[in-house]
Amino acid sequence: MFGGAFDPPHRAHVALAEAALGQLGLDRLYVFPTGDAWHKQRTLSPAEDRLAMAREAFAELPQVVVDDRELRRSGPTYSVDTLRELQAEHPGAALVLLMGEDQASGFERWHAWPEIARLATLAVAGRGAGEGLAALRALPGVRVESLQLPRMSESATEIRTRLAAGQDISALVDPRVASYIARHHLYTPT
Ligand SMILES: Nc1ncnc2c1ncn2[C@@H]1O[C@H](COP(=O)(O)OP(=O)(O)OP(=O)(O)O)[C@@H](O)[C@H]1O
Numbered sequence: 201m202f203g204g205a206f207d208p209p210h211r212a213h214v215a216l217a218e219a220a221l222g223q224l225g226l227d228r229l230y231v232f233p234t235g236d237a238w239h240k241q242r243t244l245s246p247a248e249d250r251l252a253m254a255r256e257a258f259a260e261l262p263q264v265v266v267d268d269r270e271l272r273r274s275g276p277t278y279s280v281d282t283l284r285e286l287q288a289e290h291p292g293a294a295l296v297l298l299m300g301e302d303q304a305s306g307f308e309r310w311h312a313w314p315e316i317a318r319l320a321t322l323a324v325a326g327r328g329a330g331e332g333l334a335a336l337r338a339l340p341g342v343r344v345e346s347l348q349l350p351r352m353s354e355s356a357t358e359i360r361t362r363l364a365a366g367q368d369i370s371a372l373v374d375p376r377v378a379s380y381i382a383r384h385h386l387y388t389p390t
């Protein structure tokens with residue numbers, strides 16, 4: 201499972217998914233655009249736009265299923281709820297939760313994290329100096345895998361900032377995502 205605001209999805213998200221598919225031998229990767237991101241300060245772009253962009257961004261990875269259930273769920277989005285559902289739908293499957301290191305550093309603040317740790321192995325991609333991974337490994341009962349991929353500086357924040365300033369984002373996102381953003385006038389001052 202790979203969850204995120206995907207506001208917008210960018211090249212690092214896709215590289216992380218590819219690395220996980222290859223290195224962990226995943227049969228399938230469910231991508232979940234977040235519904236109500238209780239842990240983020242800002243209001244996210246509309247669900248339909250983030251879902252459509254995620255579908256475009258991951259379109260070339262046949263093992264990826266972009267799933268809208270977190271967008272349809274009411275109340276705050278908790279990954280533990282999604283993992284419980286996946287476990288019920290795929291009895292006996294070994295579940296893996298992907299995340300970047302910035303999320304790993306705050307994992308002990310996630311809702312019901314000990315249950316998440318029982319339900320899934322956490323696979324973490326580097327994004328900082330390594331302290332997020334160390335913090336995660338120090339938590340009791342957490343199974344951690346480290347994904348090997350070059351450090352990528354892309355962030356959705358940078359993309360939104362560049363668009364607001366009228367700058368080019370073509371190096372940071374899939375061309376189909378760039379086209380969706382342009383057609384729907386996303387992230388530009390009105
Ligand atoms: N450059 C990156 N390297 C590694 N992991 C990343 C990177 N960008 C995003 N991720 C991970 O992808 C997941 C979804 O991230 P999200 O959709 O919030 O993107 P973001 O670029 O972090 O967004 P924002 O800048 O708006 O906070 C998170 O687990 C995050 O850690």
Ligand SMILES: O=C(O)c1ccc[n+]([C@@H]2O[C@H](COP(=O)([O-])O)[C@@H](O)[C@H]2O)c1
Nearest residue numbers: 203204205234239277278279280310311
């Ligand atoms: O379940 C939680 O409590 C929880 C707390 C923080 C983050 N998450 C999930 O982690 C994923 C990445 O979050 P973000 O902020 O990087 O987009 C996304 O699927 C969030 O729903 C989940």
